[in-house]
Amino acid sequence: MAINPDHFYDKNYTCLHCDTAFTSKRIRSGSQASVKRDADFCTYFKNQRMNPILYTVAVCPACGFAFTDQFDKTMTPLVKKLIAEKLASKWTPKDYGSHRSMEEAIVTYKLAIYSASIKGEAHSILAGLYLRVAWLYRFLEKETEEKRFLSLAVTEYEQSYIHTDYVKDDKEMSEVRVLYLIGELMRRIGKYDQAIRYFTKAVAFKERTIETGIINMARDQWSLTREEYKSTHPA
Template sequence: MRSLNKIEPLFDKQCTCLLCQTKFTTKKLRSRFVKLIKMDTDFFPVYAEHNPLLYYINVCPACGFSYNDDTIPYFSPESKMSLLEKVSSHWIPHSFGKERSIEDSIKTYKLAAYCASIRKEKHITLAGLYLRIAWHYRLLNNTEQERRFINLALSEYETSYSVGDYQGTQVTELRTIYLIADLSKRTNNLEQATKYYSKVIEQQKRTVETQIVKLAKESWQEIRDSHKSLI
């Protein structure tokens, strides 16, 4: 009898497409099955078995519009027309509502990034999607594609910081600066990485995000030590 009542890691979530209003279900991972092992310096979470990142994006099987649960359900007339023209008119109806592989998940994020760019969403939003795609390629040990999407994410974080469109989102200024530093380091732009790590450290007395400051100090010291060893 107990096996009949066994709780599965994945459950069906009911969704209504923000674009075409089609009702559909998509899989989500129950929080009790999420077990974090470690986190990389760019906040990439490594999980024990079940990965909630694979189910972050909702894909409408009818029109192809792809988005996460935090997406604002508003479309300008121009963006709605563009989505219908550039996404829906080319979409062959199919579902991502079952258990997903890493490759399946990458497709959903790329769709979401494409939809977000058509909607002219904030640079900070696109940066987050590109960074998550890079994480997926890290799981697959595909360093070429990981580097490609890290560069895309870095460009969006830099633009977001310069125009300030991270303001009013869950991504703080300190986190934005730190990610510019970390992704610069990952792309071997050590001069820029050092500059932005220093910007993080400068804020240590007026921030509650002490863990980010700690990470910045460690990475800044690591770059400094490696530079010394080359002299």
């Protein structure tokens, strides 16, 4: 399916590392309705080439530093030194600011993960980046890679939960939601005991949350996990 240029706009950015001004394509919000959503919130659009997650990461064409709107804007002198050594010095100027394929989007996320790791971004930021790479591999039906990145994502979400850094970094993420999501990612990588443990924790919020949709999803996925566990562990 062809892309519709009307659904894009050029967003202005200034590189957090080297101050280079550049533009990068973004999808206009509401330009197409979603058609499906997986239990881990992965959202599908009729034209997947215009799925907004392809355009979340901005990559500085001059130095390779890659970031999202969620990144912390502060760059300490030490972080700048590390970015210069580990990323900018090895970077061949390349522009990811135009239309992207799924494969190119994956490269932008991997650059953002590398940048975020050097910078010491919050676990919730890294978790979200890993999860989106997993989704892009899901779209490409590359299951081994998808599972590898789901596994990386869940490790970061667990750290995020332990350190409660999801509170300040993602306004859409609540405690019950992060518990549910960890459960669902554990289920998807076949760690059924862990999945049950986290779904149970999420359901325990039923009297304390207005997010009843999440409680219902946790119940449904808990049942599904039990079924999957039984079918893979015959008595």
